[in-house]
Amino acid sequence: MALDRPAATTPTAAPWWTSAVVYQVYPRSFADSDGDGVGDLAGLASRLEHLQRLGVDVIWLSPVYASPQADNGYDISDYQAIDPSFGTLEDFDALLAQVHARGMKLVMDLVVNHTSDEHPWFVESRSSTDNPKRDWYWWRPPRAGFEAGLPGAEPTNWGSFFSGPSWTLDETTGEYYLHLFDRKQPDLNWENPQVRQAVHAMMRWWLDRGVDGFRMDVINLISKDPDLPDGSTTGVGGLGDGFPHVATRPGVHDFLREMNREVFGGRVGEFLTVGEMPGVTWEQARLFTDPARGELDMVFQFEHVSLDHGPGGKFDPKPLDLRDLKASLGRWQTALAEVGWNSLYWNNHDQPRVVSRFGDDGEHWRNSATALATVLHLHRGTPYVYQGEELGMTNAPFAGVHEMRDVESLNHYRQAVAAGAHPESVLRGLRAMGRDNARTPVQWDATPHAGFTTGEPWLAVNPNHTWLNAEAQYDDPHSVFNHYRALIGLRHDLPVVALGDFRMLLPDHPHVYAYERTLDDTRLLVVANLGGTPQTAELDREWTAADIVLTNNPEQALLSPGRVDLRPWEALVLTRTT
CATH class of the missing domain: 2.60.40.1180 (Golgi alpha-mannosidase II)
Known part of the structure; x- marks a missing residue:
């Protein structure tokens, strides 16, 4: 853990993750073992040979906890249970043992900015205004002078990241609860020490089970301004921008140092902690990843994947100017050269496929996929490969919104069309930037449903799987897959790449x-x-x-x-x- 690591740059003393490569698994879409159309832990276990062949060192497993699946598992109802759609705790233990037996590590996705509204903590919290867990979440009465449930009664004017207000009225107590994301994802109140202690205990439980660290979802949002002031109006539905009042506030550093001490302190092992941080600057990232401060090993920043957002936001994309990309990535390389560490990524479960976004998924599909990979992987930092990226998987040809499943996309479409936008114009933005592009099933072979499932997949397989698939690439020395293998090998073999x-x-x-x-x-x-x-x-x-x-x-x-x-x-x- 970073708390005890020297800020060394020599190959013998550098942290292990400087020469490691992480592979993200989005389990719903990776491999389905039982034919129900949803990927699961047993399916992942059956495909570990693929990851070992690729040469990755760490598997980051997106949420597999019990969940109503309002946001595909990022709405958790029990942190210490496996959702039945993915299997059981016994399946998880078996998977973890196999991962370790193959010489790889497994990192869990830690989603503790919010829970599901079906989590027992929230069920208790909403039961009455004097419940002991009331202060575990952010509750506020209607705005003074407004009637609960009517427009303008929300405690602040903040908009949700998933469209609409970030406050929902709970009829039981007549008060509103805060949710920066979906209404079924109420935000935890990290100012309450009992909340932090409960989270720490849960994390220790997973480490005791043998996991090797955590990727922490939107972790820089856990410290809110207790005054909850209104934000500047964005012009979208009259909603305000609450981001400055919740993002990377000073208290988050205290929370992460405490977490480091309480969860990792005294443990023997090689752990990895990475924090997803929307809006984080390089100056802030240096603080978060400075080994002497004992907070995190690395952060995910979003600057480079925001460069093609147009004036209307992410669903209004504009062409990427390569000079902007070089300036952004170069700035982060320089800023974290002496203190801290970079995470390197093009893709994840929230980003469209890079070969379609920044490359050419037509005539130059293979070479653009491998060129983009080459540029990214040989920077200073830890590379992250998102499932299917190593095959050059592309965005999907969605015929319409009826083929999409992502709550962010569906909410955006509904709100934009209601506000008068032309449906086809909205669809163009969703086809280019929607999160479902990253979530189509992994393309293992040319058979129906790409070898992902024997049933009907929860999200349709990309039709190009008949030629773009793992089986077609394994024995091709010039394939995207084998180019990724070579890049990973260079990081393992050449200290100059890591350090x-x-x-x-x-x-x-x-x-x-x-x-x-x-x-x-x-x-x-x-x-x-x-x-x-x-x-x-x-x-x-x-x-x-x-x-x-x-x-x-x-x-x-x-x-x-x-x-x-x-x-x-x-x-x-x-x-x-x-």
């Missing part, structure tokens, strides 16, 4: 992404054309004679003194010794 210094090259080039990594006398160059037309990159002449350690193009690279001519979506990795 080397970073220097961005060609920051103003609109199509070429290039950078150097340096450790002692070893230098590594990554250069990639992230576009569909040929490009020339001017380089130091010394790189002309360097060794090519990885390329995504089977043809000979076009290197000449002081330059490299790159084909569309071509990526090269070179190394030399000074």
Whole structure:
């Protein structure tokens, strides 16, 4: 745990996760063992060979806890039970044992900003205003001068991340409860020490069971401004922006240090803690991940995956300017070079598929998938691979909103159309950026339902599974899968990848992404054309004679003194010794 780790950069003293790669499993969509159309723990266990073959070190398991599934498991009704749709605790224990037997670790998803409204804590909390657990959540009476249940009576004007107000009236007591997300996800009150103690006890219970750490969902939102002031009006339905009053407030550092002490203090083992933090800045991330402060090992930041959001938000996408991407990722590399650590990702369960988003999922599908992977993985930080990314899975061709399942997308569609937006315009945004794109089942083979299930899948399989699937890629040396294997191998084998210094090259080039990594006398160059037309990159002449350690193009690279001519979506990795 970060509390006890030295801020070392030498290969022998560096934390284990500097050379590790994490693989995220979204269990509903990974593998179904019993034919009910929903992925489960036994299905995951049956596919561990795939992950071992890929070479990843850690599995991050998205929520499998008991849940009404209002937000696909991120609404938890019992933190110490497995949802029957995924299996049993015995299935979990068997999976964990198999993961460890294969030399991998397993990290749980910790969702403690909120619970389900069906969690016993909330059931008690809403039962009366004087219940002992009333203060475990955020309750407030109607706004003064307004009648409960009528517009404007909410205690603040905040909008929910999932559309609509962030307050819902509870008829039992006539008061409102806060939910930054869905109305079935009431926010816990972390100011109450009893809440924190209950969360710590639950975390210790999972560590005692053998898990290897936690990915912490929206963990920088757990400290709210107790005054709950109104936010500036965003113009969407007259709702206000409450984000400044809940995001990365000073108290969250105290909460995380306390968690570190109470949960990990004195434990022997190699654990991983990563905090998902919407809106976090690099200055804040340095504090969260400074080993001397004892908070977290790394954070997930959202700056680079917000660069293509248009004036209307994420569902109004605009083309990515590569120069903006280089400036963003380069800034984080520099900021966390001496203190802290980066998480590296393109995809997760909340983001559309990167090959469709920033790449070319048509003519240049394979090369754009592998070029984007190359650029990301060889930065300084811990790479995260989201299921199917290693195959180059693409966004899905949703015919309409009736084929979508995500609560965020459905709420947005309903609200936008009600406000007068044209349905097809709204659908274009959802098709490009909706979370269901990441949640279509993993494409294992060309059989019906892609080998994911023998039944009817909960979300339709992408039709391109007939050619884009794992079975078709295993024995192809130029496949996306085998390129990911090679990238993971480089991180394991070359200390310069895990620990080397970073220097961005060609920051103003609109199509070429290039950078150097340096450790002692070893230098590594990554250069990639992230576009569909040929490009020339001017380089130091010394790189002309360097060794090519990885390329995504089977043809000979076009290197000449002081330059490299790159084909569309071509990526090269070179190394030399000074």
